[in-house]
Amino acid sequence: MLIYKNTARGFLQDVVQNRIVDQILAGFEAQRIGGVARNEIRAWRHSLQYMANLFFEQELPDDAEVAIEFQIPLTSRRVDFMIAGRDAAGERTLVVIELKQWGGERTEPVPHKDGIVTTVLGGGLRETTHPSYQAWSYTQLIKDFNVAVQRENIRVHPLAYLHNFDAKYRDRIDNEIYRPYTERAPVFLKQDVDELSEYLASKITTPDTGDLLQQVEDADLKPNKKLQDSLEGMLEANDEFTLIDSQKVVFERAVELAKQANEEDEKKVLIVEGGPGTGKTVVAVNILAELIQNEYTTQYVSKNRAPRAVYKQKLRGDMLVKEIDHLFTGAGSYVSTPPNQYPALVADEAHRLNEESTFFGRGENQVMEIINAAKFSVFFIDESQRVHIDDIGTKQEIHKFATEMNADIETMELDAQFRCSGSDGYVAWLDDVLAIRETANADGFDLQFDVRLYDDPQRLHETIEARNTEGQLSRVVAGYCWEWDKDGRSDPAYHDIEIGEYRRSWNLDGGDPWAVDEGSIDEVGCIHTCQGLEFDYVGVIIGPDLKYRDGEIITDHEARATTDRSLFGIKKMLDEDPERAREIIDEVIKNTYRTLLSRGLKGCYIYCCDDQLRAYMRKRLSNINGTIDY
Numbered sequence: 001m002l003i004y005k006n007t008a009r010g011f012l013q014d015v016v017q018n019r020i021v022d023q024i025l026a027g028f029e030a031q032r033i034g035g036v037a038r039n040e041i042r043a044w045r046h047s048l049q050y051m052a053n054l055f056f057e058q059e060l061p062d063d064a065e066v067a068i069e070f071q072i073p074l075t076s077r078r079v080d081f082m083i084a085g086r087d088a089a090g091e092r093t094l095v096v097i098e099l100k101q102w103g104g105e106r107t108e109p110v111p112h113k114d115g116i117v118t119t120v121l122g123g124g125l126r127e128t129t130h131p132s133y134q135a136w137s138y139t140q141l142i143k144d145f146n147v148a149v150q151r152e153n154i155r156v157h158p159l160a161y162l163h164n165f166d167a168k169y170r171d172r173i174d175n176e177i178y179r180p181y182t183e184r185a186p187v188f189l190k191q192d193v194d195e196l197s198e199y200l201a202s203k204i205t206t207p208d209t210g211d212l213l214q215q216v217e218d219a220d221l222k223p224n225k226k227l228q229d230s231l232e233g234m235l236e237a238n239d240e241f242t243l244i245d246s247q248k249v250v251f252e253r254a255v256e257l258a259k260q261a262n263e264e265d266e267k268k269v270l271i272v273e274g275g276p277g278t279g280k281t282v283v284a285v286n287i288l289a290e291l292i293q294n295e296y297t298t299q300y301v302s303k304n305r306a307p308r309a310v311y312k313q314k315l316r317g318d319m320l321v322k323e324i325d326h327l328f329t330g331a332g333s334y335v336s337t338p339p340n341q342y343p344a345l346v347a348d349e350a351h352r353l354n355e356e357s358t359f360f361g362r363g364e365n366q367v368m369e370i371i372n373a374a375k376f377s378v379f380f381i382d383e384s385q386r387v388h389i390d391d392i393g394t395k396q397e398i399h400k401f402a403t404e405m406n407a408d409i410e411t412m413e414l415d416a417q418f419r420c421s422g423s424d425g426y427v428a429w430l431d432d433v434l435a436i437r438e439t440a441n442a443d444g445f446d447l448q449f450d451v452r453l454y455d456d457p458q459r460l461h462e463t464i465e466a467r468n469t470e471g472q473l474s475r476v477v478a479g480y481c482w483e484w485d486k487d488g489r490s491d492p493a494y495h496d497i498e499i500g501e502y503r504r505s506w507n508l509d510g511g512d513p514w515a516v517d518e519g520s521i522d523e524v525g526c527i528h529t530c531q532g533l534e535f536d537y538v539g540v541i542i543g544p545d546l547k548y549r550d551g552e553i554i555t556d557h558e559a560r561a562t563t564d565r566s567l568f569g570i571k572k573m574l575d576e577d578p579e580r581a582r583e584i585i586d587e588v589i590k591n592t593y594r595t596l597l598s599r600g601l602k603g604c605y606i607y608c609c610d611d612q613l614r615a616y617m618r619k620r621l622s623n624i625n626g627t628i629d630y
Helices: 008-016 020-030 038-057 131-145 147-151 167-172 176-182 193-203 212-218 225-236 246-264 280-293 305-315 366-373 395-404 424-433 457-469 518-522 570-576 578-596 611-622
Strands: 004-007 065-071 078-086 092-100 116-121 124-129 155-162 268-274 298-302 328-330 342-347 374-381 408-414 450-454 474-478 497-499 502-504 535-542 546-549 552-555 600-608 627-629
Touching: 004 008, 004 020, 008 020, 008 038, 008 065, 020 038, 020 065, 038 078, 038 092, 038 193, 065 212, 078 212, 092 131, 092 193, 092 212, 124 131, 131 147, 131 155, 131 176, 147 212, 155 193, 225 280, 246 268, 246 280, 246 342, 246 374, 246 408, 268 280, 268 395, 280 298, 280 342, 280 374, 298 305, 305 328, 342 366, 366 374, 366 395, 374 395, 395 408, 450 457, 450 611, 457 474, 457 502, 457 518, 457 535, 457 600, 474 518, 535 578, 546 578, 546 611, 552 578, 570 578, 600 611
Parallel strands: 092 155, 268 374, 268 408, 298 328, 298 342, 342 374, 450 600, 450 627, 474 535, 535 600
Antiparallel strands: 004 065, 065 078, 078 092, 116 124, 497 502, 546 552
């Protein structure tokens, strides 16, 4: 999407005549994009003046093309500045420029994170991506999906220009730890005007007479061959992604519906139901890879960042995680997406979808936005894993919007249990124990699944650590009943969770995703770091938000940490509609523990903070010959 396009000469005139901002705003209005922030307008006034000054300093062809705010394929992100022309060899060329107004004095490198810096944003110090990483990742998306760039062999050169960044702070931004990205996208600072001019002059020597920018703008979006082959090889090399039984049936039908929707130009929606451990995410990733190989631009969508991060890590093969990053995106990415822009979208953990898509209240409904954005959309859902007051993903909601948009709707089910030693009985037993629903497995079940109850959380954690040392991926998780203090989020010596003599940190910021980070065995994860994922053995600390009183399971929302937003707004609802509020509290807390207690492939070890709940669990476990460890 081109917001502003002109020649180099025309751009200079617009800046000199003080009309450049008006021209850009007119471009947004023409594209029916609203909500331009004041700080964005200020950035244009400031940064584009520096670009104009740069043009005066160099011999850029007057008829070279200039674009401002070019939208990146598959994202709502936009390139700040692009220049199009031909290089000295006559090759068609795009230069992609990421502009930053950062000063250097409060910018610091973040050594333990890949491509991340700390700088002043929004009035405070925040972590953000390195400008060279940003510029490189934008060009990677253009090269991976823009057909014109692929077929015409258009050269794309990224760079970052920090025109306020004093060179005396150069080591904070042009640091060795950022070398993988600065080599791909060089960074130029305040004093580097001559060097930047020489760089641009070496890339753009003559104009292109074929309206290069418009050709790139109008091109179809299809995944390139390298990406297709890489994904295929990664799946074939990883047994974890092998499909069996109902998984294979769902996969084949989803691919078939995607092809029909795009060939027949008819919107189609597939709803796939499946409980914990039925392989929803494995099927979702296979569908993503298969459709990419069939040249259908597709993204994997989920609200929860944890499964996205883990599956990017597992899929990368010889590629950098960042090279496939754009295939995995958050559920709020389609607020302004035109209808049917994507051939297919794969929505995992669809029960976690929300209405408003951003912190600023933008968006109407994520279910609607996903269906609107794609010719074919598939939703993987388990309504018993809704664990947040804002979760609105239901079969009814999907049906409602699919019907409104005249989509054909189909429902399928994943019915084979691959977690909990393959027992549907254990999951049914959990539902009965947690008083979610009465089941036929109330008095036990027959399986070889290692269930243990502990009277001491320290012993539980030590046993999980021993399992992990044996080569069994194992982690400890807990209900969100202890504060996750901001000051200690990167400090392993800071203990958030205290139960008697037991002291541990919540999952720390930084490093690899918590579920696969080697150091996270010392920490405790929560629902937000493990939903959609699985371990060989899981240790679960049931916090004081779940109790047992007078023969009943009781939920206590006041025992939740204030840093947990899962029940944000419930106090107001208790005043206005107490019956509905109690239903939501019970659903969120019980579903949270149902989800945590079903993360294990081979075993689940349990500690209950509430003494009466522990006695109740001891009685229920005795019926299934579970191990009661004192």
